[in-house]
Amino acid sequence: MNQRLKLGVLGSGKGSNFKAIMERIIDGWVPAEVRIVISDVPDAGILSYARDFQIPGLFVNPGKYRTRLETEVEQDIVRLLQEASVELVVLAGFMRVVKEPMLRAFPRSIINIHPSLLPKYRGLEAWKQALEAGEAVTGCTVHYVQAAVDAGEILGQLQVPILPGDTPESLHARIQIAEHDLLPEVVRQIAEVRSKLPDSFAARPDDK
Numbered sequence: 001m002n003q004r005l006k007l008g009v010l011g012s013g014k015g016s017n018f019k020a021i022m023e024r025i026i027d028g029w030v031p032a033e034v035r036i037v038i039s040d041v042p043d044a045g046i047l048s049y050a051r052d053f054q055i056p057g058l059f060v061n062p063g064k065y066r067t068r069l070e071t072e073v074e075q076d077i078v079r080l081l082q083e084a085s086v087e088l089v090v091l092a093g094f095m096r097v098v099k100e101p102m103l104r105a106f107p108r109s110i111i112n113i114h115p116s117l118l119p120k121y122r123g124l125e126a127w128k129q130a131l132e133a134g135e136a137v138t139g140c141t142v143h144y145v146q147a148a149v150d151a152g153e154i155l156g157q158l159q160v161p162i163l164p165g166d167t168p169e170s171l172h173a174r175i176q177i178a179e180h181d182l183l184p185e186v187v188r189q190i191a192e193v194r195s196k197l198p199d200s201f202a203a204r205p206d207d208k
């Protein structure tokens with residue numbers, strides 16, 4: 001019986017989090033499979049990794065907006081994800097806000113990795129915000145995606161100390177190491193929970 005959770009991964013950047021998920025799938029720790037990778041950036045590293053791992057990878061032209069997708073484009077992405085039978089959408093460095101078409105199509109089935117200990121430091125360059133605020137500790141968070149940006153139920157967090165002499169770059173690099181542990185682990189936990197649910201509940205495990 002194939003109980004592997006079917007993932008769709010969206011990313012705009014180098015794709016190190018996608019790579020981390022793939023490595024943990026391949027070594028058998030995460031009972032999931034990535035069905036499709038989608039990027040809004042044509043030459044994003046995440047699409048190169050998709051090729052390396054022989055996963056279908058698609059560039060989707062985001063349209064005229066800078067921080068979100070055009071509605072028709074988002075509807076196209078929903079269709080692509082549904083055609084690939086995706087059960088959980090993973091935003092792994094996807095630099096656009098997800099709106100109603102995606103939220104409606106995948107209720108409580110979209111997760112995001114954010115480089116701070118939410119609810120602190122929402123938004124861009126969260127590691128820099130934490131550094132500039134003089135924090136001793138920051139980290140990363142995986143959360144369900146909802147309409148409000150970088151909000152949504154928190155599924156897991158890892159702390160990362162801020163060290164004397166840290167630069168934004170050195171701190172972000174250390175947060176990313178933590179991300180590569182946290183994101184596959186949360187995917188594993190969701191896959192485990194859903195594999196125990198009857199099929200009719202699998203798409204919406206705990207809607208309230």
Ligand code: GRF
Pocket residue numbers: 011012013014015016017018046092093094113114115176179
């Ligand atoms: C990560 O730092 C993540 O927290 C943020 O974007 C970055 C993506 O990195 N949302 P990568 O493309 O997975 O290497």
